[in-house]
Amino acid sequence: MNGPISRDRPSPGRVHVVGAGLAGLSAALRLGKLGRPVTLYEAAAQAGGRCRSYVDAKLERSIDNGNHLLLAANTAALDFVAEIGASDTLAQPARTAFPFLDLASGESWTVAPSSGPIPWWIFSAAKRIPGTAAGDYLAAWKLAFAGADDTVADCLGDRGPLWERFWVPLTIAALNTHPREASARLLWMVVRESFAKGAAACRPFIAKQGLSQTFVDPALAAIRAQGGKIAFGRRLRALSFEGERVAALDFGEQRVAVAPGETVVIALPPAGAADLLPGLQAPRDARPIVNAHIRLPEGATPRRRLAPDLPILGLVGGATDWLFLRGDVVSLTASAAEELAERPAEEVAALLWRDTAQALGLSPDLSPGLDPQAAPVIRIIKEKRATLAQTPAALKLRPGPRTRWTNLALAGDWTDTGYPATIESAVRSGAAAARLLVTP
Numbered sequence: 338m339n340g341p342i343s344r345d346r347p348s349p350g351r352v353h354v355v356g357a358g359l360a361g362l363s364a365a366l367r368l369g370k371l372g373r374p375v376t377l378y379e380a381a382a383q384a385g386g387r388c389r390s391y392v393d394a395k396l397e398r399s400i401d402n403g404n405h406l407l408l409a410a411n412t413a414a415l416d417f418v419a420e421i422g423a424s425d426t427l428a429q430p431a432r433t434a435f436p437f438l439d440l441a442s443g444e445s446w447t448v449a450p451s452s453g454p455i456p457w458w459i460f461s462a463a464k465r466i467p468g469t470a471a472g473d474y475l476a477a478w479k480l481a482f483a484g485a486d487d488t489v490a491d492c493l494g495d496r497g498p499l500w501e502r503f504w505v506p507l508t509i510a511a512l513n514t515h516p517r518e519a520s521a522r523l524l525w526m527v528v529r530e531s532f533a534k535g536a537a538a539c540r541p542f543i544a545k546q547g548l549s550q551t552f553v554d555p556a557l558a559a560i561r562a563q564g565g566k567i568a569f570g571r572r573l574r575a576l577s578f579e580g581e582r583v584a585a586l587d588f589g590e591q592r593v594a595v596a597p598g599e600t601v602v603i604a605l606p607p608a609g610a611a612d613l614l615p616g617l618q619a620p621r622d623a624r625p626i627v628n629a630h631i632r633l634p635e636g637a638t639p640r641r642r643l644a645p646d647l648p649i650l651g652l653v654g655g656a657t658d659w660l661f662l663r664g665d666v667v668s669l670t671a672s673a674a675e676e677l678a679e680r681p682a683e684e685v686a687a688l689l690w691r692d693t694a695q696a697l698g699l700s701p702d703l704s705p706g707l708d709p710q711a712a713p714v715i716r717i718i719k720e721k722r723a724t725l726a727q728t729p730a731a732l733k734l735r736p737g738p739r740t741r742w743t744n745l746a747l748a749g750d751w752t753d754t755g756y757p758a759t760i761e762s763a764v765r766s767g768a769a770a771a772r773l774l775v776t777p
Contacts (some may be wrong), residue, residue, distance in 0.1 A: 350373050350374065350598055350599065350600075351373070351374045351375070351376060351596075351599045351600075352364075352365075352368050352373050352374070352375050352376075352599065352600045352601070352602060352771075352774060353376050353378065353586060353593065353595060353599065353600070353601045353602070354368070354375060354376070354377045354378065354601075354602040354604060355378045355573050355586065355601065355602065355603050355604060355605060356378070356379065356380075356386070356602075356603065356604035356605045356748075356749075357377050357378070357379035357381075357384035357385070357386070357567070357569075357604075358384070358385065358386025358387065358388065358604060358749075358763065359385070359386065359388050359417075359552060359750075359760055359763035359764055359767070360604040360748040360749045360750060360763040360764070360766045360767045360770075361377060361379075361384075361602065361604035361748065361767065362377075362384065362385075362552075362553070362556040362557070362560070362767065363417060363748070363763065363764040363765075363766070363767025363768055363771075364602045364604055364748050364766075364767035364768070364770045364771050365377045365560050365565055365767075366417070366420065366421065366556060366559055366560055366563075366767075367767060367768045367771035367772075368602075368771045368774070368775070369559075369560055369563030369564065369565050370420075370563070371771060371775050373771075373774075373775060374564060374565070375560065375563070375564075375565040375566070376565070376566040376567075376568065377560065377565060377566065377567045377568070378568050378571040378573065378586070378588070379567070379568070379569050379570075379571060380570070380571060380572035380573070381569065381570075382569050382570060383553075383569070384553050384556075384557055384567075384569075385548065385549055385552065385553040387402060387403060387720060387723065388401075388402075388403070388405060388548045388552055388553070388760060388763075389401070389402055389548055389549045389553055390402075390546075390547030390548050390549035390550065390553075391549075393630065393716055395714060395716055396630060396632045396666065396714050396716055397632070397714075398630075398632055398664075398665075398666050399546070399547055400547070400630045400666065400668065400716070401544070401547050401548045401549075401668070402548075402628070402718060402720075403548075403626060403628050403670065403718070403720060403723070404628060404659060404661050404668050404669075404670045405543075405544070405548060405759075405760055406510075406541055406542070406543055406649070406659075407427070407541065407542040407543070407760065407761075408531055408538065408539055408540065408541055408542070409537060409538050409539065409540040409541075409542070410530040410531045410534070410538040410539070411759075411760065411761040413761055413764045413765045413768065414760045414761045414764050415427075415542070416764075417552075417556075417764045418551060418552065418555075420559070421552075421555035421556045421558070421559045422555055422559070423550070423551050423552070423555040426544060426545055426546060426550050426551040426555075427542040427543065427544060427545065427551060428542065428543050428544075428545045428646060428647065429540060429541065429542050429646070429647070430540070430541065430644060430646040430647035431646060432449070432536075433449060433450055433536035433537070433539045433540045433541070434447050434448070434449040434644075434647075435447065435448040435449075435541070435649075435651055436643070436644070436649075436650050436651065437466075437502065437506075437650070437651040437652070437653065438641075438650060438651070438652055438653075438696055439467075439502070439653050439654045440652055440653065440654040440655035440692055440695055440696065441653075441654030441655070442654065444467050446466055446467055446502075448466065448503070449464065449536070450532055450535055450536045450539050451535055451536060452535055452536050452537070453535045454533060454534055454535050455535075456474065456532070459471045459474040466498060466499060466502045466503055467498065467502075468497075468498030468499075468502070469497075469498050469499045469502070469503075473497065473498075473499045474499065476492075476493055476494075477493075477528060477532075479492040479493060480492050480493070480521050480522075480524055480525035480528060481525055481529070483520075483521035483522050483525060484521075484522075485522065485729060485733070486729045486730075487520075487521040487522070487729065488516065488517060488518055488519060488520065488521055488728070488729065489504065489508050489516035489517070489519050489520075489521050489524050490516050490517040490518075491521060492521045493516070495516070495517055500516075501653060502653055504516055505653070506651055506653060506658060507524075507527075507528075508524055509658055509672045509673045510658060510659065510672060511524065511527045511757050511759070512524060512527075512727040512757050513624045513626060513672045513673050513723060513724045513727065513757075513758070514624055514673055514726055514727045514728060515673050518726070518728050519727055519728065520727055520728060520729045520732050521729075522729075522732075523727055523732060523757055526755065526756065526757075527757065541647060541649075543647065543649065543661070552760070571588050572588065572589070573586055573587070573588060573603075573605075573613065574587045574588060574589045575587040575613065576601075576613055576614070576745075577592070578742065581741070581742055581743045582595075582742055582743050582744045582745075583595050583601045583742055583744055583745050586601070595744065599744065600744040600745065600746070600774045601744060601745045601746070602745075602746050602747075602748050602767075602770045602771075602774070603745065603746075603747055603748070604747075604748040604749055604766075604767065604770070605749065606722070606749065606751070607619035607620055607621060607725060607749065607751045608621055608722075610747060610749065614740065614745075616741070617736065617740070618734050618736065619734060619735075619736060619751065620725045620726070620731040620732075620734040620735060620751060622725065622726040622728070622730075622731050623721070623722035623723065623724065623725055623726055624672075624673050624675070624723060624724060624725075624726045624727075625673075625674050625675060625677075625678040625719060625720060625721045625722070625723055626670060626671065626672050626673075626674060626719075626720045626723035626724070627670075627671045627674040627677045627678050627685060627717065627718070627719050627720075628668060628669065628670050628671075628717070628718045628719075628720070629657070629667075629668070629669045629685065629686065629689040629690075629693075629715060629716070629717050629718075630666055630667075630668050630715070630716045630718070631666065631667040631668075631669070631689070631690060631693055631713045631714070631715045631716075632665055632666050632713060632714040632715075633665045633666070633667060633699070633713055634712060634713055637665075637699055637713075639662070639697035639698060639699060640697065640698030640699075641696060641697050641698050643662050648661065648662040648663065649661050649662075650696060652669075652692060652696060655691075655692040655695075655696075656671060656677060656685075656688045656689060656691075656692055657669040657670065657671040657689055657692050658670055658671055658672055660692075660693065660696055660697075662697075667693050667697070669689050669692065669693060671689075672723075678719050678721055682717040682719075685717050686715040686717055689715070689717075690713060690715060693713075724750070724751075724757075724758040724759075725751045725758050727757055727758060735751060735752055735753035736752055736753060737752065737753045737769075738752060738766065738769045738770040738773045739773055744774075746770035746771075746773045746774050747766075747770060748763075748766040748767045748769070748770040749763065749766055750762040750763040750766060752766045752769075754766050754769065
């Protein structure tokens with residue numbers, strides 16, 4: 338229902354940011370630095386959206402709701418972490434190297450880009466991905482000339498060892514969309530900013546403790562230190578408009594007036610934003626991600642040891658794509674996982690434990706007679722609308738931050754930042770919305 342309008346004394350130039358995911362946090366942080374008073378509203382009881390940590394009662398451990406890896410090329414995200422004073426919460430390896438294991442064949446290899454833009458590594462048989470030739474890699478340049486409607490498969494074909502062992506894992510990890518339907522132009526942006534620049538741009542970073550400790554909690558503290566206000570449990574039901582401006586935010590039991598000179602940032606998922614804003618075209622086609630968090634049985638010692646400074650492993654030939662190890666918890670991510678997301682959680686758990694056991698050299702036995710103390714504890718998390726489908730058609734629907742309302746801007750990883758719908762895009766979108774609202 339519509340409640341009374343809150344008429345607390347308005348601050349000149351206050352910005353109302355709706356949504357406390359990374360896009361909203363980025364917008365609020367940037368606006369505060371630009372001297373604008375901010376109120377941040379979040380429907381949930383916590384911030385972070387799809388990028389957060391929590392203590393899982395079943396696992397009795399703190400886990401992330403999804404696994405995220407940053408590269409040095411993600412300059413906006415890394416700058417955001419630095420601005421909120423959390424750079425020391427990121428782990429980074431001494432060298433740029435990505436280990437892989439083929440679960441079907443048992444072969445393993447490491448992708449280690451050269452130090453400069455010339456990919457010398459592809460000319461060494463010992464450094465190349467097994468089964469590939471140097472000339473296979475040169476096809477990557479076809480992505481640079483891709484048309485707006487071209488998919489990755491249109492440019493690179495969809496056969497061969499390099500396809501299965503490099504292009505499919507890279508595209509799915511970066512775009513959460515299978516390369517047979519993913520935008521070639523968007524993948525080229527990823528390649529251009531990372532592998533085409535060499536090892537320094539590809540250097541990986543992961544959160545040491547969890548996503549909340551790196552991205553969320555320090556951001557909230559920084560926003561509060563700037564004088565920002567944060568209101569949880571506030572789900573935006575509707576917007577009231579007067580001519581070309583937003584006049585009020587309707588939170589059901591309370592309506593908040595948007596005074597002249599005040600502005601609004603909508604940092605919600607695309608479907609939520611489109612439902613609130615008449616005529617907004619937004620990409621609604623989404624792709625799922627399935628994550629598994631597995632607490633290893635007490636005393637279990639993986640025979641395959643991961644590097645302590647970057648404990649990750651890329652997997653092909655199985656049901657999952659990446660394995661992360663933090664303490665006694667293994668976290669797995671299967672992106673573009675439409676088929677897996679429809680299976681019962683018990684089936685998914687057994688399937689992903691099988692991959693984990695094979696990858697780490699552990700017993701895969703999950704039979705009913707197994708000693709409960711020796712069985713892994715598994716939590717399956719399905720994000721059925723994890724990101725937009727990053728197809729050529731969907732990318733054409735990504736709006737910029739500007740809207741037809743003079744005091745309202747959009748933010749979200751799904752907006753047109755030029756980047757895939759990732760942490761990097763979310764942070765860039767928030768900064769872009771802030772710039773738009775403070776530019777005369």
